[in-house]
Amino acid sequence: MWPIIQIELFKIYKRPRTYIAFGAIAALILVIQMGLKIDGEAYAAFLMKDINDTLTVDGKVLNGYLICYILLQLLLVHVPLLVALIAADMLSGEANLGTLRLLFTTPYSRTQWVLAKFVAASIYTILLLIWLAFLALFMSMWIFGTDDLFLMKSNYVVLIQEQDVFWRYLGAFVFASFSLLTVAALGFLMSSLANNSIGPIVATISAIVFFTILSTLNIPLFNVVKPYLFTTHMNNWKEFFDIQVNDSNDAITGSILNVAKIKNSIIILTIHIGLFVGASVWIMKKKDILS
Amino acid sequence: MSVIKVQGLSKSFGALKAVDQLSFEVEAGQVYGFLGQNGSGKSTTIRMLLSLIHPTQGHIEIFGQSLSDNRSAILEQIGAVIERPDLYPYLTAQEHLTLFAKLRKQKITAAKIEATLAQVGLLSRANDKVQTYSLGMKQRLGIGIALLHDPQLIILDEPTNGLDPQGIADIRQLIKSLSKDQGKTVLVSSHLLSEIEQIASHILIIHQGKKMAEGPKSSLLDPNKTIVQIKTLDDQDAKQKLIASVYQSNLLERTEGLYLTIPKLEIPALNAFIVSSNIDLVSLEAKNSLEDYFLQLTSTF
Numbered sequence: 001m002w003p004i005i006q007i008e009l010f011k012i013y014k015r016p017r018t019y020i021a022f023g024a025i026a027a028l029i030l031v032i033q034m035g036l037k038i039d040g041e042a043y044a045a046f047l048m049k050d051i052n053d054t055l056t057v058d059g060k061v062l063n064g065y066l067i068c069y070i071l072l073q074l075l076l077v078h079v080p081l082l083v084a085l086i087a088a089d090m091l092s093g094e095a096n097l098g099t100l101r102l103l104f105t106t107p108y109s110r111t112q113w114v115l116a117k118f119v120a121a122s123i124y125t126i127l128l129l130i131w132l133a134f135l136a137l138f139m140s141m142w143i144f145g146t147d148d149l150f151l152m153k154s155n156y157v158v159l160i161q162e163q164d165v166f167w168r169y170l171g172a173f174v175f176a177s178f179s180l181l182t183v184a185a186l187g188f189l190m191s192s193l194a195n196n197s198i199g200p201i202v203a204t205i206s207a208i209v210f211f212t213i214l215s216t217l218n219i220p221l222f223n224v225v226k227p228y229l230f231t232t233h234m235n236n237w238k239e240f241f242d243i244q245v246n247d248s249n250d251a252i253t254g255s256i257l258n259v260a261k262i263k264n265s266i267i268i269l270t271i272h273i274g275l276f277v278g279a280s281v282w283i284m285k286k287k288d289i290l291s
Numbered sequence: 292m293s294v295i296k297v298q299g300l301s302k303s304f305g306a307l308k309a310v311d312q313l314s315f316e317v318e319a320g321q322v323y324g325f326l327g328q329n330g331s332g333k334s335t336t337i338r339m340l341l342s343l344i345h346p347t348q349g350h351i352e353i354f355g356q357s358l359s360d361n362r363s364a365i366l367e368q369i370g371a372v373i374e375r376p377d378l379y380p381y382l383t384a385q386e387h388l389t390l391f392a393k394l395r396k397q398k399i400t401a402a403k404i405e406a407t408l409a410q411v412g413l414l415s416r417a418n419d420k421v422q423t424y425s426l427g428m429k430q431r432l433g434i435g436i437a438l439l440h441d442p443q444l445i446i447l448d449e450p451t452n453g454l455d456p457q458g459i460a461d462i463r464q465l466i467k468s469l470s471k472d473q474g475k476t477v478l479v480s481s482h483l484l485s486e487i488e489q490i491a492s493h494i495l496i497i498h499q500g501k502k503m504a505e506g507p508k509s510s511l512l513d514p515n516k517t518i519v520q521i522k523t524l525d526d527q528d529a530k531q532k533l534i535a536s537v538y539q540s541n542l543l544e545r546t547e548g549l550y551l552t553i554p555k556l557e558i559p560a561l562n563a564f565i566v567s568s569n570i571d572l573v574s575l576e577a578k579n580s581l582e583d584y585f586l587q588l589t590s591t592f
Contacts, residue, residue, distance in 0.1 A: 006393065105373070
């Protein structure tokens with residue numbers, strides 16, 4: 001199957017649309033980094049204004065680690081939309097072009113083609129995430145330096161020592177790859193249902209928005225299904241930044257408050273990926289290629 | 292030996308029966324012409340031969356093997372251009388051929404790719420993106436992709452679409468050469484009946500998904516089976532007189548007009564019979580080109 005994965009990767013590499021997402025991420029991150037570099041102290045003062053009377057913070061609050069956290073909070077909501085731009089076009093775009101019949105009259109089976117396309121879309125997604133990590137984490141570390149990570153949650157603050165932060169980001173990015181692959185798989189499923197490019201992209205984005213609203217609303221009827229919705233779990237990369245404390249309320253270095261929650265989310269997301277891709281294969285095997 | 296053997300092939304899309312109990316055989320080395328009006332079921336049949344569309348009913352054997360059981364092995368030996376030459380606009384001709392070369396079991400060398408580009412007349416534009424190509428150039432690249440792996444069976448659906456006269460002549464020559472010099476089997480459909488007439492050795496005509504006629508071109512254009520169209524002032528009266536005569540078995544069933552199939556040499560006798568029977572004859576016309584035959588079969592039912 002490797003030759004067809006290579007072909008799919010080559011096509012992604014040659015398509016101008018591929019670079020929109022990379023360009024958009026770079027532009028957003030660089031603009032935010034530039035803004036914070038110029039006016040970051042004022043921003044940090046604004047963040048801290050409620051606790052300045054009760055807490056004295058030494059060191060550099062606005063360091064590369066905090067910048068990365070801010071960027072991920074902003075971007076990991078929007079990156080799925082960029083992933084959908086490619087993943088939701090993988091099958092329907094070919095149907096729209098008419099090239100699906102070129103592929104499906106080769107000796108490779110439809111299942112192999114669909115899986116190869118998903119692997120290629122996944123590699124694209126991972127590369128996008130690596131690009132995001134490079135800009136958001138490494139560039140921020142380079143521009144702003146590093147220090148302890150000080151996070152303000154809704155009703156508590158978290159302070160993670162500098163040497164205990166980096167691996168958490170690695171974990172968060174690995175987790176985010178599951179979230180984004182779920183989006184890619186959903187886009188893929190939508191793509192298998194249509195013969196045009198725009199419909200599946202819009203449908204994927206709409207589905208994410210719809211399920212995100214269901215995940216957010218605190219209504220008893222929706223609470224039953226919430227644990228099983230992929231959107232409930234997509235943002236749980238933040239769990240890597242909640243830390244256990246000992247009896248003296250001191251942070252335990254290297255600990256995560258709720259490991260089980262992360263594991264559960266990864267399992268739910270993996271099941272969704274499997275279901276979405278499996279359904280795509282089934283639909284494409286049954287489909288008459290009329291385009 | 293039959294390269295393609297189709298038995299009782301049907302395909303329905305909801306209530307529409309696109310192909311209805313179609314059976315035919317294509318022998319090795321033949322150039323098999325597939326004729327039919329738009330919507331007659333040609334492309335649906337070709338797509339079923341390439342496993343793009345699942346048949347509702349029927350059986351397809353290619354190279355003596357069931358298509359449903361041996362799809363991969365069969366498609367390894369087929370090259371096809373289906374309707375429009377749809378390609379990737381952001382890739383060059385060279386990149387297209389290089390990509391599709393990877394999909395074949397046998398190693399396709401760079402020299403073979405270059406030879407194929409030359410064969411379809413795209414060598415000078417090999418490194419230009421397809422989005423800059425004319426329709427004819429795209430069609431030629433599509434044919435290049437189909438021929439790249441030296442397939443035994445070549446299926447071409449409307450291969451001369453969009454080509455200029457020289458391009459059409461080149462493709463015609465190429466198809467003849469593939470069959471005559473290389474022993475390839477070619478199934479070709481076209482709306483240009485004159486094209487089929489010039490290149491095909493055997494012809495299948497379908498209409499509304501059903502087989503109308505099949506056989507060697509020489510038999511379809513057999514002077515012993517000349518189609519004669521008779522126009523009269525009173526077709527009903529003329530028809531009754533013909534039914535009551537020796538020409539009853541020569542009458543073709545049509546909803547409109549009067550048609551008979553008779554040996555060309557007997558046309559004068561038919562003419563004499565019409566005159567002696569006091570049929571008010573307006574015209575009597577012998578149809579012996581493939582186009583006439585095709586139109587007779589498909590337009591008057």
